[in-house]
Amino acid sequence: MTGGIYRPEPDGALLAMVNVYKTFPVRKSFFSGEDLRVRAVDGVSLTIPPGKTLGLVGESGCGKTTLARLAIRLLAPDSGAIRFEGNDITRMEGEALRTTRRRMQIVFQDPYSSLNPRMKVRDIVGEGWLVHGLAKGKELRERSERLLVRVGMPAEAGWKYPHEFSGGQRQRIGIARAIALSPKLVVADEPVSALDVSVQAQILNLLKDIQEEYGMAYLFVSHDLRVIRHVSDAVAVMYLGKVMETGPAQDLFREPLHPYTRSLMSAVPMLGDAPSERIVLSGEIPSPIAPPPGCRFHTRCFMAEKECAEVCPLLREVAPGRFAACHFV
Amino acid sequence: MSGSRDIGRDFARRLLRNRLAAAGGLVVVFFFLVAAFPALFTSQNPDRIDVANILRPPSAAHPLGTDDLGRDVLARVVYGARVSMKVGFVAVGIATAIGLVLGLLAGFHGGRVDAVLMRFVDIMLCFPTFFLILAAIAFLSPSIVIIMAVIGLTGWMGVARLVRAETLSLKERDFVAAARAQGAGDARIIFRHILPNALAPILVAATLGVAGAILTESALSFLGIGVQPPTPSWGNILTVGKNYIEFAWWLSLFPGLAILFTVLGYNLLGEGIRDAVDPRLKGR
Numbered sequence A: 001m002t003g004g005i006y007r008p009e010p011d012g013a014l015l016a017m018v019n020v021y022k023t024f025p026v027r028k029s030f031f032s033g034e035d036l037r038v039r040a041v042d043g044v045s046l047t048i049p050p051g052k053t054l055g056l057v058g059e060s061g062c063g064k065t066t067l068a069r070l071a072i073r074l075l076a077p078d079s080g081a082i083r084f085e086g087n088d089i090t091r092m093e094g095e096a097l098r099t100t101r102r103r104m105q106i107v108f109q110d111p112y113s114s115l116n117p118r119m120k121v122r123d124i125v126g127e128g129w130l131v132h133g134l135a136k137g138k139e140l141r142e143r144s145e146r147l148l149v150r151v152g153m154p155a156e157a158g159w160k161y162p163h164e165f166s167g168g169q170r171q172r173i174g175i176a177r178a179i180a181l182s183p184k185l186v187v188a189d190e191p192v193s194a195l196d197v198s199v200q201a202q203i204l205n206l207l208k209d210i211q212e213e214y215g216m217a218y219l220f221v222s223h224d225l226r227v228i229r230h231v232s233d234a235v236a237v238m239y240l241g242k243v244m245e246t247g248p249a250q251d252l253f254r255e256p257l258h259p260y261t262r263s264l265m266s267a268v269p270m271l272g273d274a275p276s277e278r279i280v281l282s283g284e285i286p287s288p289i290a291p292p293p294g295c296r297f298h299t300r301c302f303m304a305e306k307e308c309a310e311v312c313p314l315l316r317e318v319a320p321g322r323f324a325a326c327h328f329v
Numbered sequence B: 001m002s003g004s005r006d007i008g009r010d011f012a013r014r015l016l017r018n019r020l021a022a023a024g025g026l027v028v029v030f031f032f033l034v035a036a037f038p039a040l041f042t043s044q045n046p047d048r049i050d051v052a053n054i055l056r057p058p059s060a061a062h063p064l065g066t067d068d069l070g071r072d073v074l075a076r077v078v079y080g081a082r083v084s085m086k087v088g089f090v091a092v093g094i095a096t097a098i099g100l101v102l103g104l105l106a107g108f109h110g111g112r113v114d115a116v117l118m119r120f121v122d123i124m125l126c127f128p129t130f131f132l133i134l135a136a137i138a139f140l141s142p143s144i145v146i147i148m149a150v151i152g153l154t155g156w157m158g159v160a161r162l163v164r165a166e167t168l169s170l171k172e173r174d175f176v177a178a179a180r181a182q183g184a185g186d187a188r189i190i191f192r193h194i195l196p197n198a199l200a201p202i203l204v205a206a207t208l209g210v211a212g213a214i215l216t217e218s219a220l221s222f223l224g225i226g227v228q229p230p231t232p233s234w235g236n237i238l239t240v241g242k243n244y245i246e247f248a249w250w251l252s253l254f255p256g257l258a259i260l261f262t263v264l265g266y267n268l269l270g271e272g273i274r275d276a277v278d279p280r281l282k283g284r
Helices: A064-071 A094-101 A121-125 A127-131 A137-150 A155-159 A167-179 A197-214 A225-231 A249-254 A259-266 B006-017 B019-036 B073-109 B111-126 B129-139 B144-153 B157-170 B174-182 B186-222 B234-243 B250-277
Strands: A015-025 A037-048 A053-057 A079-084 A104-107 A185-189 A217-222 A234-239 A242-248 A316-319 A322-324
Touching: A015 A064, A037 A053, A037 A064, A037 A217, A037 A242, A053 A064, A053 A225, A064 A104, A064 A185, A064 A217, A094 A104, A094 B174, A104 A167, A104 B174, A121 A127, A121 A137, A121 A155, A121 A167, A127 A137, A127 B174, A137 A155, A137 A167, A167 A197, A167 B174, A197 A225, A217 A225, A225 A249, A234 A249, A234 A259, A242 A249, A242 A259, B006 B019, B006 B250, B019 B073, B019 B250, B073 B111, B073 B144, B073 B157, B073 B186, B073 B234, B073 B250, B111 B157, B129 B144, B129 B186, B144 B186, B157 B186, B174 B186, B186 B234, B186 B250, B234 B250
Parallel strands: A053 A217, A053 A234, A104 A185, A185 A217
Antiparallel strands: A015 A037, A015 A079, A234 A242, A242 A322, A316 A322
16 A cells, blocks of 8 residues: 555644745845745645644754744745644634634744743743733733743742743743643744753653643654654654655654665664664755755765656655655655 | 842943943933922022123122123023923934834834835935924924924934834744744734833933934024023023123033033933943943
8 A cells, every 4th residue: 555645634633734835035136136035845745643743853944944833824835735623724814813823832942032031931921821811910920830830940930031041941931831822733843952961851851741741732843863753753854845754753763764864864873773874965955045956855865866856756655654755765 | 030120130230330321320310300400409590680790700699600691600501401301301202202113113014114114214314404403493483392393303213223123133033923823913012022122222222312302402502593592591501602702601611511411421321221231241
């Protein structure tokens, strides 16, 4: 039953993104007057079942963060469809979007720019309740404090301002804010990349504990394979705006199929179960303004053939439940 | 780590450690008191004419001398502070209010709104402000209200650009995206998330703006198209003083010093606030 092209299955999925494109304008070319656009997300499909974690991994600049922000409609896609809890939210606006947003939240990478420096922590954590008319005043304060205790902060933290806390503590505040509205989906955009390794583990464990308690799904974005492996049920590997490979985390880490995934894995010592030969990629990641034709990865691929520069491989099923976009897998 | 007043206390500490800023602040407070409670600083009536004592040098009865109508110069300088402070604050208030609204609109909405508003700013900046004020007052009768309005209406462009730039950078910050994800609307994002974080540079611009407004008012009054006699203003005292500068130096010196110290005070204070809120100078 293998060989089929990857089709997202919106039925029963919490989040389904179908063939989503997003470009950003850069300045016009000085000579031709041509409109240059960065193709940040270039036809991506994925699904997240309720309560599960999809790890999204890739190099910086591959479109991970854009995809994460599209998933909760902080950005609108150029084309494609985004479905959340079975509803099409692709073009949702105004009050409907505001209401939907109660059930999807985000934790940011930079714990310094993600908290308003002029607001007290309890107001930051409780902003969602206030905006949706769920709590205010004394009740908001008490609920914020309870939530802060839940994420491992002292209750008095609510009275202080964000600058009085360390990066790890700030990230806990950001997590408290994200779970305040009991969302069904939390996008975690590199939530531990800015933290010390010792703090990383604490925050990852907190995220896992909370997931067990609240049963929400994560779209977990990271460039760190070890982190992705620790948290994910399924993994999608992105390169230059496209998904190169996706499948269950265990299988993908045990036996990466796509040459790009294999080279990524080989760069992390002691990650694969069997010691593998180091695959060193040559060259830089190409510009997303003018991505290479054919397979996005062929300019750096050790398996590249003539065909790769001409035909863009589709993401197809190469083993049960496992999808890769490569002509030779 | 002692609670909520920390930001303010930290700011005050950095401001006071800057000696020049503290001195500037002191001068500003002093002139503020003079303007608010003139009776504490002089017992004389600034409008009482005494033809028996014209152009008298400083003495015990008249510490800063008398003018060409025998009026007490100290009293006139003290009551003149009122005019200067009033013009300074009201004009800057008008300018800041306009600049704030237009800057927020332009920065937050971007696109066409931004383009139109910023071209308007560019056009306004093309006019030499002082001559624009002169022309405007030539059509309207010079009064303190007109002067405040005209200075305010020609001085908002800097604030608008500043607020726009702050808004542009703040609206891309993650905490604004987080507020959006929480379901916050535009109004809440502007007033709760963007404006409070843009206040520090606005405060600096406003403080420096007061100095500029006071200087402009003095210049207009000196030229005779500002505050009209007999209402005392530092500028119109100087106008009289220039006629007698060879033998009545006190008539020019003291209002001149008042202008000098006030403007210097506001400038030092403004620069001090800027240094105190600029994170790049933190911990110095």
